[in-house]
Amino acid sequence: MSRILEKIYHHAKMTPEHIALRGYSRNHGSTSITYSDLVRRIERIAAQLQNLGGHCIGLRAENSVGWALIDLAAMRAEIPIVPIPTFFSNKQVEHIISESSVDLLIGEWQEMFELEDQVSQIEALPVYRLYAAGTTSRLPNTIKITFTSGSTGTPKGVCLSEENLFRVSSSLISALNVDVKRHLVLLPLSTLLENITGIYVPLMLGVTSFIFQGEHVGLTGSSQFDPQAFTKALATYQPNSLVLTPALLMALIQVVKANPIFAESLRFVAVGGARVAPEIMAAAHALGIPAYEGYGLSECASVVALNTPNKVKHGSCGAPLEHIEIKVADDGELLVKGNQALGYLGHPFDQEWLETGDLGQVDEQGFVHILGRKKNQIITSYGRNISPEWIESQAQVFVPGLKLLVVGEAQTSLSAIVEPFDNIVEHIHELNATLPDYACIKRLIITNNLGTCSHWYTENGRPKRDVIEIWANQLLLGEEIDSSHQLIELK
Structure with missing residues (x-):
């Protein structure tokens, strides 16, 4: 037995x-x-x-x-x-x-x-x-x-x-x-x-x-x-x-x-x-x-x-x-x-x-x-290695419960994909104040579709990082901009 x-x-x-x-x-x-x-x-x-x-x-x-x-x-x-x-x-x-x-x-x-x-x-x-x-x-x-x-x-x-x-x-x-x-x-x-x-x-x-x-x-x-x-x-x-x-x-x-x-x-x-x-x-x-x-x-x-x-x-x-x-x-x-x-x-x-x-x-x-x-690690164009999970978990301190995904592979800086949220820019500035400069979020991609993009997630809700990175890159290149998305550059 x-x-x-x-x-x-x-x-x-x-x-x-x-x-x-x-x-x-x-x-x-x-x-x-x-x-x-x-x-x-x-x-x-x-x-x-x-x-x-x-x-x-x-x-x-x-x-x-x-x-x-x-x-x-x-x-x-x-x-x-x-x-x-x-x-x-x-x-x-x-x-x-x-x-x-x-x-x-x-x-x-x-x-x-x-x-x-x-x-x-x-x-x-x-x-x-x-x-x-x-x-x-x-x-x-x-x-x-x-x-x-x-x-x-x-x-x-x-x-x-x-x-x-x-x-x-x-x-x-x-x-x-x-x-x-x-x-x-x-x-x-x-x-x-x-x-x-x-x-x-x-x-x-x-x-x-x-x-x-x-x-x-x-x-x-x-x-x-x-x-x-x-x-x-x-x-x-x-x-x-x-x-x-x-x-x-x-x-x-x-x-x-x-x-x-x-x-x-x-x-x-x-x-x-x-x-x-x-x-x-x-x-x-x-x-x-x-x-x-x-x-x-x-x-x-x-x-x-x-x-x-x-x-x-x-x-x-x-x-x-x-x-x-x-x-x-x-x-x-x-x-x-x-x-x-x-x-x-x-x-x-x-x-x-x-x-x-x-x-x-x-x-x-x-x-x-x-x-x-290891496979989720973002490498910026300046050669900095960044784990998106670190920033996403830290963001919950300032915007509890907000869905937020960090992207930036081969980019000069990081972006965050978020749903509409009151005073989101101020909250992200507060988050950035706790992070080293290379890990700060420099632009926000606000989308109404974050919770409904089922092809972005596995069955138990884990983000498919490679799929999301491709989408974000297309948007930043101007290929995906429409009325459901808003791009905000942060200073």
């Missing part, structure tokens, strides 16, 4: 009536499951999965208690599972199914495919059989395959072992050392970070994880946010821990500014997914929000570095977890050793140090600082 499950089964013996999972159930609408019942249901579902004879499960569903049960049962049955985000496109999902050789589909599939071969139902989720063609590219000992959307939009499958998942989960528990009794799941469980922090870590600790559909807690898909639902969830469940994106942290800051009581139950708020300006982290702490930035990679089973209450430096993404080593290559790229995944589908990892693709620094105290993606 996996060591993650051994921990859960231990709690079922020691505290059988303690609530393990509480939240949305497709069967009952709302449910609470004790640790003793959790173990019984894991065993029952694992037997169902084994009887179905599948070799790889594709799970596509909104967050629910059933999602967690199926994930744990697949681990118990030792059947690899592929969590698939509901916001991935049909083309991406077809690629995932083919690459992983999935032969059992569980969940919300009818809207994507015309499936008639329903063979069972688990936790009120239909189960369909597929007949995978060709040979599998899954690596030996794979228990979970997580797909990253990538900057091109073509997902890449990372094969993870139970050892990978246990190591990162146990290291997080060791690093936190915080009294947490209630974790509220906000991000999709198909996201590896929340899969680990919303299921494995709480259950290994013997505490309660609250799992509801995204719309119930304020987050739908990858980026649709409802502040009222978010606030109501905080008031109702009074969580001790959350995992947030930078955008959700900004929302939490506004909620707590309006009513400080919402910070009182919080003990640890992890923030990841993109760089956060140190001023924003400091503002969160000033409001009593215990927010701590981290950094992770799917290729290392998620978290590799994290700030904690005992070791924190705003502006960094923390110190490496106990099972991780980090160093910086000559060209500034971060290299990571420890807990490497088995590899990509069909391509096992054999290198000692994993190339992360991220530019960064490690300071004298051992804190890791992320500067941006």
